[in-house]
Amino acid sequence: MPSLPDRLAGIVGAPHVLTDAGTLAGYLTDWTGRWTGAADAVVRPRTTDEVAAVVTLCAAEGISLCVQGGNTGLVGGSIPPAAGDAPTRLTILLSTARMTGLDDVDVIGRSVGAQAGATLDAVDRHAAAHGLRFGVDLAARESATAGGVVATNAGGIRMIRHGNTRSQVLGIEAVLADGRILRRWSPLIKDNVGYDLPGLLTGSEGTLAVITKVLFSLVTPPEATTVAVVALDRVAAATELIAAASRRGLVVEAAEIMTEAGVDLVHAHGARRPVAQPAPFEFVFEVSGAGAVDEELLAAIEGIDGVLDAVAEPGPAQALWAARENHTEAIARSTTTPVVKLDVSVPIRALPEAFDRLHAVPGDLGVECRPILFGHVGDGNIHANYLDVPAADVHRVTEAVFAVVTDLGGSISAEHGIGRAKAAWIRLGRSDVDIDLMRTLKTALDPHGLLNPGVLFG
Ligand SMILES: Cc1cc2nc3c(=O)[nH]c(=O)nc-3n(C[C@H](O)[C@H](O)[C@H](O)COP(=O)(O)OP(=O)(O)OC[C@H]3O[C@@H](n4cnc5c(N)ncnc54)[C@H](O)[C@@H]3O)c2cc1C
Structure with a gap:
């Protein structure tokens, strides 16, 4: 019987089956550096038929398979289980890196x-x-x-x-x-x-x-947008500004919040400070509209209590966006231990309390670490990041954050998913019946549990 790599090579070609330990290592640690897995081979198919042949081989031989795209996921789902944790004897990582084809755009059907x-x-x-x-x-x-x-x-x-x-x-x-x-x-x-x-x-x-x-x-983009960065002394001013702009007929294209600590961090890594005035919060607000967009936006900003400073430019205004865009990377480069990265959401009305309580988590627990909170404030989504958390305290910090979120009626996963990072807490977000039904679907579609074992259900 040919070896597993030889059989995979028979499907995708030998250059696209990787088994060398050094090369594999590049695929086996996630973006955050917190999760490292093990695999017997990385296979890089080009076509759907090749994927089908690889999966058929896995099904026949009982081989676990982890799928990886760009490996930018932030919950450890894109790497296989660690050595010894895999439920099967063999594990492969299937990378979609070679499957990059795009069809012609259907302009009429968009x-x-x-x-x-x-x-x-x-x-x-x-x-x-x-x-x-x-x-x-x-x-x-x-x-x-x-x-x-x-x-x-x-x-x-x-x-x-x-x-x-x-x-x-x-x-x-x-x-x-x-x-x-x-x-x-x-x-x-x-x-x-x-x-x-x-x-x-x-x-x-x-x-x-x-x-x-x-x-x-696909979507039709607005002809023009205006981007403002507004320095605020309170979180609620951001959501009030979103409402005020909507009332004035402006279309909200993006609404992101950052804290002073986060802006300081990205500034230390080279990003320009968007506004001169230091402020507890900075709000990146992009709008479009049919009429005098700049005037309407200015009027909306002037009507909000808690605005300390503001600057606006025509979109895309990449320089204004830079501080927000560079948050995740600056955090990853600044922490001395893998960042505890908890992407959560709360009802919009609870955002101010959530910011206060999530910021207070390290002090409440007596854990020496730095909180950096930012996020898609218009969606009630906060990215709660804790830098320099000692390994022994990761679980406690996570539990404390989830306690705040569940107390406020929020979700432990706003947009990054559950992956491996949050599998132990899935019950905080779903009822027993709900989880039972999800497991039933998993068993129906993947009866031998070969696809991404350990992800979602732990
Ligand atoms: C700087 C930065 C900013 C980010 N900002 C955001 C943000 O604003 N919003 C947000 O939602 N996320 C954000 N993310 C997280 C991440 O980019 C997203 O989760 C993204 O969707 C992951 O895509 P990927 O191709 O890298 O997937 P991977 O990381 O490779 O995989 C993620 C998960 O999808 C599965 N998967 C991948 N490809 C396939 C496939 N073909 N078939 C089946 N399963 C597959 C994997 O098994 C894994 O469970 C950010 C990440 C970084 C590093």
């Missing part, structure tokens, strides 16, 4: 098909060449892939305008755990035949199927 490994940036640039845009955008756009954003149901900075990734998915092609190819590929806007399987696979974090191609709907 849609495009993308292979799973195409980056967000590539999909967006392809759409932009035809006067359209991809509705999901995030700072990891040059690495995060179509398959990855669908598998995590990513949110990002345009969610307030266009909804999450699930809202952009018209159709999907995926390889099921037994090797069959599901192709629900309808460009129709209205098509209610049976269960929403693309919707089910969206957000499934590699546990139900390997997504090979996605049919995305």
Whole structure:
């Protein structure tokens, strides 16, 4: 019997099966550096048929399979279990890095098909060449892939305008755990035949199927936008400003909040300070509209109590966006231990209290660490990051954050997913019946538990 690498090489070609320990290492640690897994091989298929053949081999031999796109996920879902933790004898990592094809843009139907490994940036640039845009955008756009954003149901900075990734998915092609190819590929806007399987696979974090191609709907961008950075002395002023701008007929394209500590951190790593006046909070606000957008925006800002300073520029205003865009990377470069990164959401009205209580977590616990909070404030989404947390305190910090969030009626995962990082706490977000039904679906689609073991359910 040929070895596993030889059999994989028979499917994808020898250059695309990696087994050398040094090369494998590049695939086996996640973006945060917190999770390191083990695999017997990395396989890099080019086509859906090759993926199907690899998955069929795994099904026949009982081999676990972890799917990886751009490896920018922040909950440890894109790497296999650590050595000794895998439920099967052999594990492979399937990388979609070579599956980067893009179909022609359907300009009239406003849609495009993308292979799973195409980056967000590539999909967006392809759409932009035809006067359209991809509705999901995030700072990891040059690495995060179509398959990855669908598998995590990513949110990002345009969610307030266009909804999450699930809202952009018209159709999907995926390889099921037994090797069959599901192709629900309808460009129709209205098509209610049976269960929403693309919707089910969206957000499934590699546990139900390997997504090979996605049919995305595209959005028409505004002709022009205005970007403001507004220095604020309280969180509620940001949500009041969103409401005031909407009342004035402005369309909110993005609404992001940062704290002074976060702005200081990115500034220390080279990003320009957006406003001269130091402030407890800085709010990045992008709007569009039909009339005198700048005047309406200014009037909205002037009507808000708690505004300390403001600056505005025509979009894309990358310099104004830089402080927000560089947060995740600056945090990763500044922490002395893997960052405890907890992406949570709370009801909008609870945002001010959530900021206060999440900021107070280290002091409350007596743990020496630095909180940096930022996020998609218009969606009630806070990225709570704790830097320099001693390994012994990671669990306590996580529990304390989740206690605040559940107390406020929020979610322990706003947009990054559960992955490995939050699997132990999934019961905080879903009832027993809900989890039971999710497990039933998992068992129906992947009866031997070969796809991404350890992710979602632990
Ligand atoms: C700087 C930075 C900023 C970010 N900003 C945001 C943000 O604003 N909003 C947000 O939601 N996320 C954000 N993220 C997180 C991350 O970019 C998203 O989760 C993204 O969707 C992951 O895409 P990926 O291709 O890197 O997936 P990976 O990290 O490779 O994988 C993520 C998960 O998806 C699964 N998966 C990947 N490809 C497939 C496939 N083809 N089929 C089945 N399963 C698959 C993996 O198994 C894993 O469980 C950010 C990350 C970074 C580093």
